[in-house]
Amino acid sequence: MPSYTTKYLAGDEYKRWDALVSQSPAYNIFDTTLWLDALSSVLNCKIKILGVFNKDALIGGVAFEAVEKFRLKIANVPPISYFNSCHYIPRNTQYKESQRRYVLDIFTSIAERLQSDFHYVVIANHPELKDIRGFLWKGWNQNLLYSYRTHLDKVELSLISKPKRLQIKRAQKKPIVIEVLEDVAPVYDVIKHTYARQGVTCPLAFDEMTEIFKRISNNIVIIAAKEEKNEGYKAVDISIVDYKKNCVYGLFSGFIPETPDPGINSLLQWKAIEYYKDKGYDFYDFGQAGGPSKASFKGQYDADLVPFYRVSKSSLPFSIAWHLTKGRIIQVQ
Template identity: 25%
Template sequence: MNEIEVRELAPSEFREWDTLVERNQPGTPFHTSDWLQIYRDVLLRDVRIYGCFRNDELVGGCPVFVKNLKGILKVASSISSMTDYCGPLINESSSSKTGRRVQENHEILNSLREFLCSQGFDSIHLKFSPGFEDIRPFTWNGWDSKVHYTHYLDLKEDVNDNISRTIRRDLKSATGAGLETRKWSNPETYYGLLSKVYERQNLKIPLPRKFFEKVFDLMRKKDIGYMFVSETPEGETVAAHLTLYGKNSTIGWSSARDPAFSLRGTNALLYYNEFLDLQSRNFEYMNVMAGNIPRFAEFIMAFSPRLVPYYSVTLENKRYSSLKALYKIATNAKIGIVPSNFY
């Protein structure tokens, strides 16, 4: 088997990378060079796309955010603020033999793993997209692993057959109050709602206004997604979803509801009508990213989705592990070191 070369991609190779993302099922909008460029431009993040080549053909790779922490630690992660997963991708083997396919896939991942380990990172954290199932080239080589969950709502089935009585009551309440839903493209509206959510919890919003403006620009220019909103009869937007397009599917990226608007059913109506809209456009399923937070998971289960696991792997050297342990002990001391979920 030909040796795999791993190196950082040049900007001139980003189109080839985006083709790989589009061609492979675990590829998502989060992997694309356009999406990663927003983090680079707005947040000034050090974002690198490492590509795996066999005979000069791009056959895999992984985007990585690199951070130097106070000049002490150098960490790498495939995720950043409000990007829950964006891990390695591989060009799946076309061999008809299972053993050969596994061998070729593992060769790509092992080469990527060895390359990352050679870059002098104190910590490496990779979170794979749902659908990427074989992470053994990492776990077999001492990386820690963790399972996460999302929900897939089957849009080939009748939505009305699968909703709970609670959702039916909520829908009746929302429609009785005159709430309506529609698509709308307005970053100010969304940022305003999201700000209220975080202010209510005395938290800082994780991304600046400019980031959302760039995302909305990308939605308009390249049709990567849309915003779906719920409005009162007076035209006030009280809830919104930002949804991205996947492959025969969509990804519920971010949602926000005005915490001062207490009417039951606001989110239920928004999700329900969005599901019906996606069905009318022949999407197969929606990835509702609500599986890791109990109250969100409980709500979305009322629509009878399928629970889907996805995985992350982490490798930390002794220095990083020791400093992380000290951080946990001295949680009230400002020592300038952040935990492994910094990104």
């Protein structure tokens, strides 16, 4: 193995990190300092970036949230982030095995340093990053997860599942207004109550969500729906636009349930897809589905299943704490 070195980047080195991420095959907005700085500043979470160096050249690395609970050090996916992927600058070579060995050595360096410094580590890799042998061969666990992704250049209403399509068409006949908002204030309660119905707390308080969105306002789109003669919004979709990747990731969505279902939430989601399609973006990523009902809703919008790997490593002290707290120790986000 080459003599690569690892170190945690200082603040004045973050521009080098962004330069690395922009060249990485696993580039995504959630690993840029635009996103990470917004989280750390508003949520007061400790973001660390581990860099892999070949002499003085930064050639790879990973960003994560560092947390300490019960004197155990945890490296986790930052809050409300799709990924905290490993990154590397591809080597200029025509030989596939040489490239694979280079990536393997970088990821092995990351695995060795993190499992030495932390009791528990989680890394959610971007779908483009498929070679995780550097972690597996160090005894890490792997989970294959799925994201739901609609390719906007191909999607048409006729491709939506028949029940969903009929629901959308019925809703289109009603006096429903779809608007793009500049502020989260009119729709925050819709999101909050949607989480409450699922028995969980919204990951962000109103002030936190407002401040984060202000810091990255050029990348945030809020689309909401309401009845024409009603001031209150009934459904909302909040997404982040990744301009470099030319794609959109859904961050928050919510709706107010009614009986019978007027289809306003289904219509809103379709109108959001149309909106991003008209803007020329490549795909809309719904994110993961936490259960069958969510999977069914997301899958009906002509969505593909996109697999990605999450790798993790736990020490014996952490495993003991996990059992004693019944898993609550990792509820740090």
